[in-house]
Amino acid sequence: xxxxxxxxxxxxxxxxxxxxxxxxxxxxxxxxxxxxxxxxxxxxxxxxxxxxxxxxxxxxxxxxxxxxxxxxxxxxxxxxxxxxxxxxxxxxxxxxxxxxxxxxxxxxxxxxxxxxxxxxxxxxxxxxxxxxxxxxxxxx
Numbered sequence: 001x002x003x004x005x006x007x008x009x010x011x012x013x014x015x016x017x018x019x020x021x022x023x024x025x026x027x028x029x030x031x032x033x034x035x036x037x038x039x040x041x042x043x044x045x046x047x048x049x050x051x052x053x054x055x056x057x058x059x060x061x062x063x064x065x066x067x068x069x070x071x072x073x074x075x076x077x078x079x080x081x082x083x084x085x086x087x088x089x090x091x092x093x094x095x096x097x098x099x100x101x102x103x104x105x106x107x108x109x110x111x112x113x114x115x116x117x118x119x120x121x122x123x124x125x126x127x128x129x130x131x132x133x134x135x136x137x138x139x140x
Contacts, residue, residue, distance in 0.1 A: 006091030011038035015052040029068035038075035
């Protein structure tokens, strides 16, 4: 199915939206006709022990403004991915390669692809850099 036009699905927190996020969304949009992005809710991030600088509502607004994104859905649980693949008739599930192998169980429903991350940029690195420059700007 790879190379076939269709629906692409990815997930992420998309905090401190940066060029790595943009490049990922652009690459994914080039693989199909429709790109759906699951954005982790603040509540889900809290359960994962993750703190965001940007609220869920604002992260969704940023994603919806991106020309590469056709639809943004809430990600509120790890287990929802199988149902989302079915509900949205997904042809390709894609994530950054830091998740390689973690979602291979979806291969019975759709193709799964792990894309290389943009080098020298990550939200974690951005937060660390901001913290180093402005120790009170970003929580530890």
